[in-house]
Amino acid sequence: MQELETFKLIERISSLLRSEERKKYAAIGLQPVHGQVLEYLGKCNKYSDTHAAVAEYLGLTKGTVSQTIQILERKHYLEKNTSSLDGRVVHLSLTESGQKLIDELKPLDVFKNAEAKVSAHEFDSIGQALQTTLMVLQKVNQSKSFGLCRSCSFFSVEENHYLCGLTQQALDRDDTEKICREHTPAPNSFIDQE
The missing domain is CATH 1.10.10.10 (Winged helix-like DNA-binding domain superfamily/Winged helix DNA-binding domain)
Incomplete structure (x- = not known):
């Protein structure tokens, strides 16, 4: 299961970098x-x-x-x-x-900026390093995080049920394991540092 999560993180980082690359080349007609x-x-x-x-x-x-x-x-x-x-x-x-x-x-400025922020920290696993790298890339690129509902700053547990603080709607357990367009990463002192 961990291998699949690692693969998904690598895939998402790659998509973000390809998107940035497409924008840069499109700006010069390539x-x-x-x-x-x-x-x-x-x-x-x-x-x-x-x-x-x-x-x-x-x-x-x-x-x-x-x-x-x-x-x-x-x-x-x-x-x-x-x-x-x-x-x-x-x-x-x-x-x-x-x-x-x-x-x-090349290399993409967005990746250089993220690498500079991430390289000074030690991580317990490749998954943790990739997750942090993805979040930094998303912040530097000013893109939406599309993260799992349960990792969002608006996610909470109220009176034994799940709640989205943004919409004020109850969530099913299945919803908490799915990707959300409105995802906002939970506060993290490392990522929020400038």
Whole structure:
């Protein structure tokens, strides 16, 4: 059961980071896949800077990679160079503006801020560390927490029944184990510190 909770936390953190990534790339007219291709090309060696290698590394189709590379080339973020050893091989390389773009957009500022807040603390379990990381990321990103009802600051037990302090409505036991859009994390001195 703990493994499933850990997986869910990792999945939620990943979703939050992907959402932030999509916003940043959309602001400059790109998709996250474009950034992934640029990042890969910024790290790979001369044997791995081809269309086929990009497709294999990112798990994309050749068509998707081809379209992505065309867009990035039109925007002057990468360039193609035919191999001097084999004219059938095309090598891809970042332009100066392509390198500048990945330097500006990665790592995500939201993750750097959260990492700085979390790294100074010791945790009893990976689940506790991930939960805290998620909550800090949500706060830094100003996004809703969508947490479990029973972990909300509005959750209470009144006269042997569960109550939502926000709506002033009684809750079934099943409700307390479900995700709520109105979730507000319970006060936590670590997370609330600026």
